[in-house]
Amino acid sequence: MAYQLIEAPPDPLAIPAQRAIIDRILAGAGGTPGAAMVVLNELQGEIGYVSLPMQEYVARRLRIPRSQVYGVVTFYSFFTTRPRGQHTVKLCLGTACYVGGVTTLIEKAQQFLGIRVGETTEDWRITLETCRCVGACSQAPIVTVDGDVYGRVRPEQLRDILTRYSGGGAG
């Protein structure tokens, strides 16, 4: 697959508008050490991830050890430390999709993209994730890309879908 490299986005702390959001969230928390969880949660929601520099900044501002912030971020799976790619591909791990063979699709997607679930391709085009039932069980196995839902996906179709979003058309 031919990759056209897209530059990694700068850290949110280096972007004035995002830095303002981070400072607003920290100010709202009153700078108390006990606010770490609330602050990190809001950062994840508003910025979309909590980078290492952001974690260090939060630790400094709340006057708590970096390891404490890092511990929270790595313990809870809803925190992510890197930005998502241009497209997010999700494979449904609900029961119907599991029975319908989604595990084979996950293996194929990982092979094709050269990444594991939870990772983003080097060109920042695609982030690969799993999800819970999206309510389209009769069409299992389901793959979603951003807002688009693909049903009864066979491995050879998955390859076409991934190619399209990897820069071969839809990207």
Ligand code: FES
């Ligand atoms: S189990 Fe996948 S859509 Fe319901």
